[in-house]
Amino acid sequence: MIKNNQPMLNRLHIVLDVLVMAVSYALAWVCLYVGNRLFTPDRGLLPPQYYFVMLVGIVPLYLILYTVFHLYEPKRIQQRRYEFANILRANLIGLLIITMVLFLLNKNLYYQEYSRRMVYYFFVINVILETGERNTIRLVLHTFRAKGYNQKHVLLLGYSRTAEGFIDRVLTNPEWGYHIWGILDDNKELGTEYRGVRVIGRTGELESILELNTLDEIAITLGLAEYAKLETVVAACEKSGVHTKFIPDYNNVLPTRPYTEDLQGLPVINIRHVPLNQPFNRVIKRAVDIVGALVGIIVFSPVMFLTAVMIKITSPGPLIFKQERIGIHNRPFQMYKFRSMEVQAPSEEANKWTTPHDPRVTPFGHFIRKCSIDEIPQFFNVLKGDMSLVGPRPERPLFVERFKEEIPRYMIKHQVRPGMTGWAQINGYRGDTSITKRIEHDLYYIENWTLGFDFRIMFLTFFKGFINKNAY
16 A cells, blocks of 8 residues: 555655755856856855845745645646646746845845846756656656556446546556556446456445455446446445545546536536636737737748749739638638639639649649648738637538538537647648547647647647648
């Protein structure tokens, strides 16, 4: 059993964090000292003790911030990027508090001379070292758990699709350190096995099994048809005092990542979590879109000029091709592209996919489609608010009507603005590829949106998103 290991690990974590903060602060002072000698030798520094006395307040402040931002929670299934985001948030707030304190101490003669660069050096170095420390701890723990040490023994209550899914994930990730002791179920025969995990008894035998004192955790994995037993099972688990978690069997009913909110004591389950429904997130994303679109227009203006010239030289007709697409909240809009085909009647264009060796595509059009240059005018769609830099790609009304009947959850993509690039596109789902896979990636993006995720997609677009092997 590992019931006492987490508090011990947390204490070790705190000691290591204190050491990392001290080292970061010392390195910040070295950077300040060296920088002062090299660039401003005529300007003196305060004696070291006036800098290092600040550690007396910084260390407890940061330990509190790390606790508030959940940096001492178990790392079994905590993702690195979320941990890094919390480290960054805690250090940013710490930076603001220290800066405010120095402002208040400005009346003191010594602290008038306290170099603010010291605080910024500490911020950068501490974020780097804290991230390195925690990733090292994570690596050591994962290595030990993968070898069978520090295991958490879990009993499953109920054989269901959820139980099988839990077993699949645990066996795929041995570094989590879970050992599934067995399953208690009232419907399956004793000895029924799934990937080495057997049904070892009935739910009524829970108390006698708990008396063996070999379990760290109970996971309730009852099937939907057995939820009438839930109240009795939860009461037995609570009576045992063993940590209990409930893994609902609604994946096929609500195939999403729902979240709960409290309605004056009444828990309400929202079927889908869409971070961009929050006003603050929408404002931040829109601000990034406007700045990014302006920068994109300026940076790509030479490419747009040359493309316009080549289109005029190689094919008669307009420079810009406008096509109706479906955007946020199912609203239609006109999406802009550089024209890559011969001019054709709207009725002919609207109902056809582009096919390999399509005779409608001009030679230069084939080139700009392959390199995604034809998409550059969509920066103006972003400025207008029809589109975002990142999001699910928009589709024509005809195909939206078709896909919403053929593909479950297809219309969910219209809860956010469509994008110039997206998670599906950088994973290779562009052009003539699986619509189902594309929607799976779009839904993952919608439910897991963060500003950092957007920047990651934009960065990867430069390496994976411009050249489209599926463009015709």
